[in-house]
Each structure stands twice: as structure tokens, then as C-alpha cells.
Amino acid sequence: MEKINKRSSAFELLRLVAMFMVVWGHCVMATAKDQEPYLGTLDNIGWFIGAFTVCAVNEFFLLTGYFARSDNFKVGRILTIWLKTFTYSTVIYIVASCIQQTFSIREMITYMLPITTKQYWYMQVYIVLFFLTPYISLCMEHLTKKQHTFLIAVLLVFFSLHQTFIKVARTLDQSQGYGIIWAVVMLIIGNWLKKYGNEYIEKIRSGLFLIAYTLCSVAIFISNYLVVKLDIAGGVTSRGNFYAYNSITVLVQSICLFCWFIQLSRTMENHKYVNWLGKNTLAVYLISAHPMLLYPLWTDVFHMSQYWDKPVLYVALSIIFTIIVMILCICVDKIVDGIAGKLGVISQIKKVNRLIGF
Template identity: 30%
Template sequence: MLQIKRKRNYGIDIARILSMFMVVVLHNLLQGGVLDFDSLGTANLMYFYLENLCIIAVNLFALISGYLMVDRKWKWQKLIVLWCTVIFWSVVTTGSFMVFRGTFNVKLLIKSFFPVLLKQYWYFNGYIVLFLLIPFLNAGFKYLEEKVISSVILALVLLSVTVGFIGNLFEQGGYTAFWLIVMYLVGAWIKKRQPIIKPIWLLMIYFGGAMVSLLGEVLSIVKIGHVDSWIKYNSPIVVVQAIAILLFLSNLKVTNNKVCQWLTSVSAMTFTVYLIDGNHYFYQYVLTNSFSFIKGVNLFSGVITILIGSIVMFMIFISVEYIRTSIMKKIR
């Protein structure tokens, strides 16, 4: 029987699971062919609102890294293990879906063996840089004055959501190692300071922020003809939303042993969800327009289909990772 450590913050496990589920929803809406970037239709605006709720996924996952790692011992072996997992799922996902679709591309299969070199997963490439810098980042929290570290983090965030948001800080909308470092620092700062804000206010910030982004998207469509820059990880609204959800979930109390066991097990496997769902072959050749049929159904059915479809995909991805880890444990 798994022994539950009461000191574990299961709210963070929920946050990790939620962030990867949001990634699946995001990909299904965008690459799945649901979103129309120049339409003001009611259904399309609702899907954009759902997108705005889930766009915090990357920021939330990076915030969690800082929250968890700032007080932990850095071990280089963890990166090697994770790197091997990335290669495994890059090759297996690519090969499996080639077989499933009945098409075989030698070039793409060979590329799948070199996911880092060929930037198959942008987040992992950025995470490598972040991981190697964690000892230095953590040392800052240990040896610098609190006022200094807080000022530096605040300056980095403000620069990122202003200068960086308009594209003049080499952040590419948040698709960089630098942005992951900024989010790591914020997550670590939250862990150290433990700011207390009423849960209702945090939820209002989260859902209200998505609405503000939606208004911005509507204005962009009206004035420019298409959605401009609102769906960016370094959007000031998206950053505030992600921080609000981290604060909300980090203060949740979970006491049921079975729920705690489930959260512990599933959260440890969540990165595989990204590795499969974000796999180049799956993303480009399988997921593309696979949910576009939703445009032909009513709004309620469309939203339910997206959510249920995303849950099913998430659970399938978790299940195959469970099989892999179970086999690896038996081999060892």
C-alpha cells in the first residue's frame, strides 16, 4: 500500500494535471480546426473563451517547476531520465501513428530519434536550459536579500509582459527558455512568500482575465480583421491568470487517501501527455482538423465534445505511460 505523506501539497498535483489537460484542449481547439481567427460568431467566441481559460497551461507548468524545485536538491540524473523518456515517446508516437495511418516516412521516423537536436518539443528544449540553471536560480533565493530577489523578479516580469509582449525582448510570445526561467522564478517566489489572497478573488481574476482577453480578441477582429496578439504566454493577462490559479490550487486541502494516491500517480505521468499530444507527427498529420466537425453542431454539443474528447485523449496518454512505467519497474 502506498504511504501518503501528509506534507505533500496535492493542490500542486492537481495544478500539474490540470495544466497538461489544458494543453490537450488548446491543441484540439487550435490544431483540431475549431477556432476561426476572423469570426465573431457566438460559438466561435465561446471557443475562444475556452482557449483563454486554457492558455495558462505552459505558464502554470513552469510556475509549478519553480514552486517544487526551489527547495529541492538538484540532480543531473533527472534530466537524463527525462531526456530518455522524451526520445522514447518521440519515436514510439511517430512510429505508432505511421502504422495506424498506413503511411511510412523514413525521414520523419529518423527525425523522431533526435527530438532535441531537431526541436521536436520546444518546451523540453527550453526546459533543458532552465534545468541546468536551477542551481544558480535557487542560490539566488538562498543568498540574495529578499528585497533584491523580489525586485529582480518583478523587473523581469514587467519587462516580459510589456516589451516582451510586443515582441521586442526576444521571447517569441513565451516559446523560449528565458520565459520558462522567468516563470520558474515567479513560482519559486510564491513558494517562499506564500502570499494569501481570498480564493474567490483568485477565481474572479482567472475567469475575468479570460473575459478581458476575449474582449481584446473581439476588438482585434473588428479593427484588424483577425485575432492579433492576445493568445501569447507572456500576455500580462495570461500571466496573472496563471499565478491566480497556482495560488488557488496550492491552498487546496486534499485528505482522502485514495484521491491522494491517484493524484500522486497521475501527476507523475503528466509530461507524457505533452510528449504524445505535442509530437510533431501526431500534431501535424493526425490532429489537424480532427475536431473541425464541431463547427457544424450547436454550441453546447460542441463544448461538451471538446471537453469529453480532451478527457479521453488525456486518459489514453496517461494509460500508455502507466504501461511503460510498469514495464520499466518489472525490468529493473
Template identity: 25%
Template sequence: MCGARRVDGLKSRRVGMETGLTKKKSRMANMELLRIVSMMLIVVLHYLGKSELLPSLADKSLGLMAYYPWFFEALAIVAVNVYMLITGFFLADAPFKVSRLIRTVLQVWFYAVIIGVVAGAFGLFPAEGLCLHYLLCLVFPVSMNHYWFMTAYVFMIVFTPFVAAGARVLGKKQLQIVLAILLIVFSVVKSVLPVRLDSDMLGYDSVWYLCVCVLAVYIRLYGIPFLHTVKRGLLLWVGGAVAIFLVTMGLRIVYVKTDQLGTVLSMCYHYNHMLTLLASLGIFSAFYRMKLSGARVTKWILRVSPYTLGVYLLHEHLALRYAWQDWLGAGQAAGSPLMILWILLAVCVVFLAGILVDALRSLVFAGAHKVLSFLAPYRKLVAVVDNLDEKMRENKERDED
């Protein structure tokens, strides 16, 4: 029976989202394009949310121009979930690599320290100024939650292989049950109750991204048959965004008339809300099914996408987090019919700057590696890490056989 179930599971995997080696290679550019788009949408979120462009929903005297930034927010709110889905989707079928974890942590540390030093030289510090807490955030960025997203990202890198291995043992039905329980507890309940739960971190935590990780592994293994076309995926994304906006405005109407529900006015914009998750699945599926044409376009996408994480690490540094929006016209954009142009300008500038800085960071890392390779202790350390990676790869291949 166990053998039969394993065979059935493998068959299900093959017919799910066609994740075989050939399909994976031909569609890699699609998913890397989605990685780029999701990072651009993250910049949109931070441009709107960390300036005065998103008016308070509790303000009872909002004019018409105050509403459309909230619709832009609804379209972009999928970004973080999507980035994590992409990460989990690819890690689900890859062996755990110590080198990947080390590179990621070093990349975060590089940005935390170097940007902190450069920003400090220009007098740029967080609101609390130069204090012990800020210095600890620079030196221990992952542990101190300097970038909450990166803390969750590192958590996901570590745990996705375990989740994937467990998912293969469980089989499709049992994995569906586990996934359903996780989503009900951490998403559905908070989405339907008109109160703020004490345990609800709004999706800004590793627990929620463990749920996203399980979902990504499920998609990798079995797919979502309903979302088998680009059109359906895009409809779910846009439809989800419209639903987020309309439900939120409905809650606001109730609040304005009754002074009730004030604590849940923006609940639909939480990363762990069901509408946000459904919209995230929509855009993820649309790009997965998308077929790109043109070797030049594909080459450009694959060349740029490895640097996208640097965009986040640059503009979300504690010293810059609430400063760059004003540099890029957030004050002029507020209430302006040309706000969309200001948003596009901000996205282009921040994205381009982030890509260039991370490309430079990559060159620095490559140069440091060459220099350090002359040192015997460093060569031994690299050999140990490479050996661990190789053992992980061999163990994964043996388990699959």
C-alpha cells in the same frame, strides 16, 4: 549586516506561502491535482488550436458561434505557464538530481522513437513525410525541438537549482528587482506595444520559462500575500480570461473597421502576455490554497499525476500532432452548439490514453532496469549517478545550514 539579512530572508520564507515540510506534505495533492488540470487544459488548447475550431480573428464575417471557442481558449491558455510554475515551485526547494534529468530525457526519447515507429507502421507521418529532419527529430527530440515544451522543460530542470541558490543569496528586495526587470523586458513591453517585436517568441522558448522559473522560486520563498485565498485566486484566473477575451475582441473591432493592428490580434493569447501570466498566477494560487478532503481522492490524484507528462508526449508527437483532433470529432464540433461536449470528450479520451500509455512506459522502464542490473557496466553507471545525486543533496543541506 549580511547575517541579519539572511535571518530576515529566512523569516520571510517561513511566512510566505508556508512551505515547510509539514505543509508541503499535506498540500502535495492539491498541486498534483493542478498538474492534472493543467495537462487537461493543454489538451483543450491543442484540440482547439490545431483543428478548425478557432476561426481566424482576421475574418471580418465571423458569426456569433465563432466567438465562444476563443473564450474557452482564454480559460485554458494558462496551462503551460501553470505546468512550468509547478515544476519550478517544487524544484526550487529540491537538490539537483542527475537521475531526474536522465529519466526525463529518456522518457522523451522513448516517446519520440516508439510512437514514431508505431505511427509509421500505420502510415502516420508529419506533413513533410518520412525525411531526414523527421528522423533526426525522433532520435534527438530535445536537441531538435521535437517537443518545444520538453526542450524548455529540460532547460528548467537544469537551471532552477541555480536560480534558487542565487535567489537565496540575493534576498527578497534584490530578487524583486531582478524579477521586475525580467517581466518588464519579456512580458510587459510586448503586452502594451501595438506591434510585434522581432525578439518576441510568444512564450515558446526557454528564455520565457527562465522568467517563469524565477517567478516560481520567488513564490516558493516569499509567496504572494494578496492571493491568500482560493476565491481571490479563482477570480484572478477567470477575470484574466475575461480580460484576454474582451481585449482581443476589442482589437478585432479596430481591425475590422480600420485594417490596422492585424499583427497583434491574438497577442493576449501569448504565453508571455501579462494577462496570461496574471491568470496563471490566479489558478496556481487557488489550487495552492485549496484543501482537499477524502483519502480516496487524494490517493487517486497522487497515483495519476506522475503520468501526466506522458499525455503531452503522446498527443504532441510529430506524427500525431495534427491527426487526433479529426479522430475525435473536431470536424463535427466546428460551429456546433455542442462544441463543449466534443471538447470534454477529446480531453477525456486523450488524457486517459496518455495516462495508460505512460503507466505502461513506466513498467517497461522498471523491467528494463531490472534486466540491465545484471550487467556490471550498468550497475556502475547507476552507482555513479546515485553518488552524484547524494553529493548534490549533501551540498544543498550544508549550504542551508
């Protein structure tokens, strides 16, 4: 969910699509997944949609690696992201807690330190990844193709294959992809795709990548269905194994979708509206995934539960409401950017970039 300079509209579109997946995934997580009866219509809808959207976060990590360079460290980016995270985290808490009459000074302090207190898990991981990226990039720039490929193979054996088929408690990384280790793995893969992927990607028809993405998504859903239906490895408690960000299924799904956008980037012309919208996708996450909005947005604002007995309407409205949320969040962020510009915040950040960075 980071800002990438000199990117094509295809990658801006990817950011928008991935963010749509994030928000839509949150919608069904809050209102459909694990609704009893298990494997009932609503539960299946939630897990089916989730199977197609679960790769969203991996797409952002792949983007980070695809554009990673050792000479492109800008402290100003960190400041911009931190300030926005602080602003949305604090303001939303104050407004929401006052409405709910649950305001607490102690709790507000935790929301004023959203990175440190992990109010947004992704932002905490991203900030650390941002600091590590130039050093990881420097190492990768000195690797041969064979070394780079072998490194990825080793990482996938221990942090993807092992994680997919072994109980989480017995794995090296128990975060299931919600941590810095998997972010680094995806960054390294994204960088490999940038350096060496084209010679393979250009030989494959773009439609095949979408077909592969779809087949992976369906396979992920079927895995969930069979685990619950046949009561494998604890049934319901293990139904999300193949949905984990670092599972081999989601990894393949993520790469297939990413490769399709790589091919699209060669033919898609720049579209100013796509670029204009893509610039503010981070705010969609910061606002809609705020801990005090993540579930209430869908249960108390949009009242999705009233459509549970109408599956087609539920799905249609979940898509419409997701788009509305994205548009509103982007508009809010445009206003915030305008205010920051008038207050001179942006110019000060540019000065910091000139003083610190490499």
C-alpha cells in the same frame, strides 16, 4: 511537467488541470480557432476556450520555481525524461508514418533526437531549465526579499509589459513565451511565491483568486474580439497578442490560478488516486502533442469538424475527448513504467542519481 518530490495532492491536481488545459487547448487550436468566418460562432468558441486554457504552460513553470532548490539536482530525472521523450517520439513516428506510408529514415532520425531537433518545444526548454535551476536557485537563496522583488519587476518590465504592448519584432524576446527566457522568469516568480507569497496569499479569500482568474480569462478573450472587430494593429494578425504566455494578462491569470492551488494545498488531504494519475501527466503531452498527432488526433481520429454546426455538442465532446485522451495516455505510460521497471531501467537510473547529483 516535471516530477516534484514531497508535493501535496493539490499540486498534483494542478498538474492534471494544467495538462487538461494543454490538451483541450490543442483540440480547439486544431479545429476551432481561426475558422472562417472570423468572429463567427466556431471561431469565438475556440478563442474563448483558449482564453481560459492559455495559462497552462505557465503553471508548470511556476511549479518548477515553487519547488526549486539548489541542492536538488538529479541527473536521473533528466535521463528519465529524455528516455520517455525519445521513446514516444520515435515509436509514434514509426507507427504513424507507416500507416500514412510516409516513412523516411532521415525524418526518423530527427524524431530520434526530439530535444535537439525541437520536435517538442516545451521539452527542449525544460531540459535547459532543469540544468539551470540549481544555479538560479542558489542565486535566489542569497537574495533579500527586496532584491528578489526588484529583480522580478525588472524582468517583467522588459519581458512582459514590453512584450504585451510593443510589436514582437521590436522586443527583446520574440518567442512570445515559447522559450527559455520566459521559463526562467516564471521560475523566479514561482520561487518568490514560495518564499514570500504566503503572508499575502493567506489574507485573501480563495474564491477571489478564482474570480480574478475568470475575469482575466474573459478580458483576454475580449481583447481578441476587439482587436479583430475594430481592426486594431492589423486585426486578425494581432489577435493573439494578449494570449502570449509572456503577456501581462496571461501572467496575472497564471498567478491567480496558482495562488488558488497554494491555498488549496493547505486544506486538501492527500488522495492516492490524484497522486497516481498526476505522476504520469508528462506522457499526456508527449503522446497527444507529438507532431504527427497534434492535428490529426482531432481532425482524423475524433473528426471534430462534423460537430461544427452544433456548438454545444462540439464543446461537450471536446471536453469528453480530452479526458479520454488523458486517461489513455496515462494508462500507456503506466504500462511503459512497468516495462521499464522489469527491464531494470529504473534501478539503473537510481544508481546514476547516487553517482551524479547534488
